[in-house]
Amino acid sequence: MIKRNAFIISDRTGVTAQALGNSLLSQFPDVDFEVETITFIDSKEKAERLQQQINHCADSIERRPIVFATLVDDDIREIISQSNCVFFDLFDTFVSPLEKVLGVESSHKVGLSHGMQNASNYATRISAMNYSLETDDGVEVDRYSRSDVIVVGVSRSGKTPTCLYLSLQYGIFAANYPLTSDELASAKLPEVLSSHKDKIIALTIDPFRLQQIRQERYNRDSYASAKQCQYEIAAAEAIFRKEKIPMLNSTQMSVEELGAKIMQKAGLVKSI
Amino acid sequence: MIKRNAFIISDRTGVTAQALGNSLLSQFPDVDFEVETITFIDSKEKAERLQQQINHCADSIERRPIVFATLVDDDIREIISQSNCVFFDLFDTFVSPLEKVLGVESSHKVGLSHGMQNASNYATRISAMNYSLETDDGVEVDRYSRSDVIVVGVSRSGKTPTCLYLSLQYGIFAANYPLTSDELASAKLPEVLSSHKDKIIALTIDPFRLQQIRQERYNRDSYASAKQCQYEIAAAEAIFRKEKIPMLNSTQMSVEELGAKIMQKAGLVKSI
Numbered sequence: 001m002i003k004r005n006a007f008i009i010s011d012r013t014g015v016t017a018q019a020l021g022n023s024l025l026s027q028f029p030d031v032d033f034e035v036e037t038i039t040f041i042d043s044k045e046k047a048e049r050l051q052q053q054i055n056h057c058a059d060s061i062e063r064r065p066i067v068f069a070t071l072v073d074d075d076i077r078e079i080i081s082q083s084n085c086v087f088f089d090l091f092d093t094f095v096s097p098l099e100k101v102l103g104v105e106s107s108h109k110v111g112l113s114h115g116m117q118n119a120s121n122y123a124t125r126i127s128a129m130n131y132s133l134e135t136d137d138g139v140e141v142d143r144y145s146r147s148d149v150i151v152v153g154v155s156r157s158g159k160t161p162t163c164l165y166l167s168l169q170y171g172i173f174a175a176n177y178p179l180t181s182d183e184l185a186s187a188k189l190p191e192v193l194s195s196h197k198d199k200i201i202a203l204t205i206d207p208f209r210l211q212q213i214r215q216e217r218y219n220r221d222s223y224a225s226a227k228q229c230q231y232e233i234a235a236a237e238a239i240f241r242k243e244k245i246p247m248l249n250s251t252q253m254s255v256e257e258l259g260a261k262i263m264q265k266a267g268l269v270k271s272i
Numbered sequence: 273m274i275k276r277n278a279f280i281i282s283d284r285t286g287v288t289a290q291a292l293g294n295s296l297l298s299q300f301p302d303v304d305f306e307v308e309t310i311t312f313i314d315s316k317e318k319a320e321r322l323q324q325q326i327n328h329c330a331d332s333i334e335r336r337p338i339v340f341a342t343l344v345d346d347d348i349r350e351i352i353s354q355s356n357c358v359f360f361d362l363f364d365t366f367v368s369p370l371e372k373v374l375g376v377e378s379s380h381k382v383g384l385s386h387g388m389q390n391a392s393n394y395a396t397r398i399s400a401m402n403y404s405l406e407t408d409d410g411v412e413v414d415r416y417s418r419s420d421v422i423v424v425g426v427s428r429s430g431k432t433p434t435c436l437y438l439s440l441q442y443g444i445f446a447a448n449y450p451l452t453s454d455e456l457a458s459a460k461l462p463e464v465l466s467s468h469k470d471k472i473i474a475l476t477i478d479p480f481r482l483q484q485i486r487q488e489r490y491n492r493d494s495y496a497s498a499k500q501c502q503y504e505i506a507a508a509e510a511i512f513r514k515e516k517i518p519m520l521n522s523t524q525m526s527v528e529e530l531g532a533k534i535m536q537k538a539g540l541v542k543s544i
Contacts, residue, residue: 004374013532015441019291019385023342024366026384030376039532066373070295086373088366094296101338101358102276104302112298113291114528122526129433130489161401164436168527169287217402254394255440256386260285260311 001032005057005065009050009080011072012111014039020090021068033066041071042110047079054083072110121171128167128174135175136160141192144175149266150196151176152240153203154184154232155223156213158250158258162203165255172268184235189243201262202240206251207233273304277329277337281322281352283344284383286311292362293340305338313343314382319351330356344382393443400439400446407447408432413464416447421538422468423448424512425475426456426504427495428485430522430530434475437527444540456507461515473534474512478523479505 008014008021014037025033041047058064064084070091071077081087095106116122134140135147137160144150149166151159151174159176166172183190193200207229214224222228240247246265248258262268280286280293286309297305313319329337336356342363343349353359367378388394406412407419409432416422421438423431423446431448438444455462465472477485479501486496494500512519518537520530534540 002374002376013528015528015532016291016295019288020362020366023288023363023385024370026389027344027367027378027380028370028374028376029379029384031374039536066370072299088369090292090366091295093365094292094360094362095299097360098296098300098338102274102300102303104274104300106299107301108299111529112301113295114526116524116526116529117298126433126527129436133432160405161398161440164401165440168433168437168440252388254386254388255398256285256287257383257388260287264311 001030003032003034003061004063005061006033006035007054007057007065007067007085008035008037009041009067009069009071010037010039011042011070011076012040013114014070015114017068017070017090020070024068024088041076041080042073044075044079047076051079051083054080054085058084072108074108125168125171128171129164131173132163132167132175136163138177141175141177144192144196144199146173147175147196147199148173148268149262150174150193150200151203151262152179152193152200152245153205153250154179154210154236156210156217157203157205158255159203161255162250162258162262165259166262169256169259170263170268172263174262179232179236179239181232184232184239187235187239187242189239189245197243197245199266200245201265202236202245202247203250203258204233204237204240204247205249209251273302275304275306275333276335277333278305278307279326279329279337279339279357280307280309281313281339281341281343282309282311283314283342283348284312285386286342287386289340289342289362296340296360313348313352314345316347316351319348323351323355326352326355326357344380346380396443397440400443401436403445404435404439404447408435410449413447413449416464416468416471418445419447419468419471420445420540421534422446422465422472423475423534424451424465424472424517425477425522426451426482426508428482428489429475429477430527431475433527434522434530434534437531438534441528441531442535442540444535446534451504451508451511453504456504456511459507459511459514461511461517469515469517471538472517473537474508474517474519475522475530476505476509476512476519477521481523 008017010017064086067085068088068090153159155178163174163176166174211226211229248261280289282289336358339357340360340362425431427450435446435448438446483498483501520533
């Protein structure tokens with residue numbers, strides 16, 4: 001396997017640089033990357049120290065490291081780009097063409113995308129996160145009228161991580177409701193959900209995977225048995241199909257994928 | 273204010289495209305962007321329908337929309353790029369130069385960065401999130417030896433959102449501990465924290481902002497009074513200073529900024 005060193009460098013949180021840098025590196029599965037993320041490079045002094053670090057890395061491995069950078073300040077970017085590296089400018093590559101297209105200059109201010117510039121949007125995300133926490137696992141069902149979406153499924157099908165991700169990433173008010181044994185046995189949607197049916201998204205999961213997850217966490221006899229997991233999933237899916245509730249399978253989907261699918265299925269618009 | 277339409281288009285979750293697209297747009301505060309994010313464009317048929325939608329938008333506003341795309345498939349990218357738009361290829365712009373530098377072809381597979389390709393890394397993130405939830409607000413302190421970081425501060429200083437963000441974004445096991453009135457009065461670090469002092473990061477906040485947050489949520493007399501908030505912050509900061517605990521101020525910092533600063537201060541490496 002080929003080995004390469006890579007630096008992901010940002011003047012602020014590195015969230016953008018990591019998202020794109022890691023996406024790009026994931027396209028080269030045959031290369032073994034050693035990636036170092038370096039954030040808050042917001043002064044010439046820090047940039048100069050980092051330049052030395054990159055040069056030192058290049059010397060020691062006798063190969064230029066790959067650098068992905070989102071650096072808004074021209075001077076700082078210049079210092080990093082002059083280190084002994086292959087420099088990919090994830091941000092500035094697009095800023096100049098955008099200036100031409102839009103006919104205005106860019107602000108050259110750092111930290112505009114993952115900071116608190118828009119205080120009301122940020123407050124919405126935090127409120128959404130509090131809402132998701134407070135309505136987790138079927139509590140406070142009387143607050144469902146405020147929800148954007150209600151995620152329903154059996155215990156440990158992935159509801160909580162999905163709802164917290166939806167709230168933090170998109171500012172979505174996402175409640176979740178676990179179907180109990182009694183509700184599954186009744187073969188119909190609980191009354192508390194019927195009045196919010198248009199907001200419900202169902203999660204299902206492969207029974208074998210469900211069994212694994214339950215066993216890892218609470219290895220109680222019946223709860224984590226193959227029979228119980230198979231029964232619960234079959235009963236839950238029957239309800240979802242009968243009630244025509246959109247269903248997602250969390251077995252092979254990350255919270256990012258579940259979140260994006262729910263946004264799409266529920267016709268939700270990112271509120272941040 | 274100039275108005276422009278923009279599309280952020282992805283073949284998967286859109287997480288990468290949104291991060292960079294929104295970062296770029298944030299550099300143009302004088303332009304009023306109407307942004308539409310469109311995810312899971314993973315077939316030619318979807319791409320062709322989207323091409324029509326973009327063309328229709330261009331016709332109706334008599335100006336070409338700006339398109340930011342992360343599309344791995346060449347055919348799909350071709351279809352979108354031929355719509356009546358200003359096309360910015362956030363991904364492919366860097367893939368070809370990277371192929372040259374690395375001397376290998378890219379995999380051209382979609383969904384490698386925010387899916388579940390690395391199942392054990394993904395499991396770590398979900399375990400970290402469960403850990404953060406289960407140790408939220410000072411419970412299960414006997415599990416602190418498993419923590420990567422323990423966030424300490426007064427009630428409503430921003431501990432919970434920060435810990436959940438750290439776990440979901442970075443796979444960090446982040447517990448949080450609220451300092452109670454008795455602990456603040458004792459002017460020293462609670463015993464349960466002393467043995468984990470090297471893992472502690474303190475959050476502080478402007479007392480006026482703290483008062484606002486507390487009033488919005490639980491408008492109880494003393495808890496949300498100016499006097500109480502001022503007292504708690506002064507007492508907490510005195511403890512942190514005395515114990516030389518690194519302190520971050522959450523008043524003007526987003527969870528992304530707090531998370532990145534904590535990763536930096538605690539010398540943590542992203543485990544995903």
